[in-house]
Amino acid sequence: MTHGSQGSSVARFPFPDRPRLWGAAVSHYQVEGGDECDWSDWERRGLTRGGACGAAVDSWSRYEEDAALARAAGANAFRFSISWSRVEPFPGVFDDHALARYARLVDRLLALDLEPVATLFHYTHPLWFHRVSPWTSTDSVKRFSRFTRAVVGALGDRVRFWIPLNEPLVFVLAGYYDGQIPPGLSDGRSAARAFDHLLAAHAEAAAIIREVNPQAAIGVAHNMMAFAPERPRHWLDRLLVRATHHCYNRATVEAFATGRWDFRLPPATRLRGRRDDLPQSLDVFGVNFYSRLHLRCPGRARLVGDFTYRDASGRGFTDNGWEIAAPSLAPLLRDASRGGFPVVVTENGLADTADRLRGPFIEEHMAAIAASGVDVHGYFHWSLLDNYEWLDGFGPKFGLYEVDRATMERRARPSVEAFRRAGEQFTRNPLENARRLTGCT
Numbered sequence: 001m002t003h004g005s006q007g008s009s010v011a012r013f014p015f016p017d018r019p020r021l022w023g024a025a026v027s028h029y030q031v032e033g034g035d036e037c038d039w040s041d042w043e044r045r046g047l048t049r050g051g052a053c054g055a056a057v058d059s060w061s062r063y064e065e066d067a068a069l070a071r072a073a074g075a076n077a078f079r080f081s082i083s084w085s086r087v088e089p090f091p092g093v094f095d096d097h098a099l100a101r102y103a104r105l106v107d108r109l110l111a112l113d114l115e116p117v118a119t120l121f122h123y124t125h126p127l128w129f130h131r132v133s134p135w136t137s138t139d140s141v142k143r144f145s146r147f148t149r150a151v152v153g154a155l156g157d158r159v160r161f162w163i164p165l166n167e168p169l170v171f172v173l174a175g176y177y178d179g180q181i182p183p184g185l186s187d188g189r190s191a192a193r194a195f196d197h198l199l200a201a202h203a204e205a206a207a208i209i210r211e212v213n214p215q216a217a218i219g220v221a222h223n224m225m226a227f228a229p230e231r232p233r234h235w236l237d238r239l240l241v242r243a244t245h246h247c248y249n250r251a252t253v254e255a256f257a258t259g260r261w262d263f264r265l266p267p268a269t270r271l272r273g274r275r276d277d278l279p280q281s282l283d284v285f286g287v288n289f290y291s292r293l294h295l296r297c298p299g300r301a302r303l304v305g306d307f308t309y310r311d312a313s314g315r316g317f318t319d320n321g322w323e324i325a326a327p328s329l330a331p332l333l334r335d336a337s338r339g340g341f342p343v344v345v346t347e348n349g350l351a352d353t354a355d356r357l358r359g360p361f362i363e364e365h366m367a368a369i370a371a372s373g374v375d376v377h378g379y380f381h382w383s384l385l386d387n388y389e390w391l392d393g394f395g396p397k398f399g400l401y402e403v404d405r406a407t408m409e410r411r412a413r414p415s416v417e418a419f420r421r422a423g424e425q426f427t428r429n430p431l432e433n434a435r436r437l438t439g440c441t
């Protein structure tokens with residue numbers, strides 16, 4: 001596979017002054033609080049088992065403190081997202097106060113020498129969006145472009161790393177195919193159209209960002225899962241693993257590398273498309289990695305296979321029952337790198353209230369990164385803070401910092417130290433690292 005931007009004269013990424021990013025990630029809805037959007041409406045209608053997000057962990061007001069916490073944990077970068085519903089509460093009406101607040105966050109990050117990494121779409125929409133310009137319509141692309149223009153206008157060239165879309169495929173699967181999240185559709189044709197428009201929105205957003213800041217790096221954050229056969233010798237389970245790996249993990253890599261995608265969702269949906277400007281619209285491929293699923297064919301449910309989390313390696317389960325599958329990150333990074341773009345781990349983390357597993361988890365994932373042979377240019381831990389988890393509310397604790405939601409007080413978990421140490425190692429000059437490993441001085 002080849003892609004367009006590598007040969008261009010502007011080396012957008014990795015940044016020469018910061019060859020490796022080390023940070024924590026958050027998303028607007030999960031931490032800010034008080035956001036009126038399609039997701040809060042979904043909660044009001046009782047459609048999520050996660051309960052109400054409400055004030056979340058009040059990062060809308062406590063952003064300065066949160067930035068300082070990231071810095072104190074040894075980060076040199078911070079990934080956050082922008083709330084479209086705050087910025088454009090009514091179609092075409094932009095809220096300058098909201099934009100100014102994000103500009104202040106960026107100022108604060110820069111003052112702390114944290115590289116701001118801004119995500120434009122992280123699952124939620126303004127209340128009007130699905131009525132006025134759903135992702136199944138071409139209008140969605142125009143609307144997203146206008147939103148992008150407003151945000152980029154406000155944050156200007158102070159942000160060098162932009163991620164227009166977080167997990168476009170997961171969003172389409174959950175929102176348009178499986179009806180679990182807004183807009184709650186279960187329709188293959190709609191899913192195919194929505195995916196097409198999301199990729200178009202990515203490409204247009206990239207062009208808008210580069211108009212303002214030609215040096216900016218554009219990324220995508222793609223969720224990758226490891227898959228294993230429930231019955232290792234059963235050919236149907238193995239076939240299912242191959243097919244699922246292709247459609248869930250590889251198809252998006254291929255889409256960005258070649259501008260084409262073609263994959264099937266069970267039982268009978270085909271997502272197929274072509275967008276020639278897609279390869280040129282990307283500089284960095286981001287991988288969100290959490291766990292591994294064991295697949296069994298045939299499934300009893302609507303989808304062809306059943307899946308379970310199993311503690312196959314004995315590393316244990318996270319609080320929300322996900323297998324810790326660190327070694328599986330290595331082959332997935334190699335898959336991601338086949339697209340030809342520099343690779344960054346844009347999310348990786350676990351729910352661990354007792355903080356027993358988080359330190360070793362970070363170390364093992366760093367070992368997998370090293371073992372992958374891929375030159376990974378950044379790592380973002382999910383998450384800086386305990387936050388609102390989409391389908392599970394405030395139950396799972398993903399934070400390096402725990403948050404007491406009665407007082408909103410933040411307290412460092414012991415694993416912050418493991419995070420800091422791993423970061424020192426990861427961001428050390430790669431040349432120095434090579435010398436150390438080879439014993440040369």
Ligand code: FCB
Pocket residue numbers: 027030166167223288347382389390
């Ligand atoms: C990712 C999402 C993020 C968070 C983690 C646990 O897929 O991008 O918002 O919910 O899962």
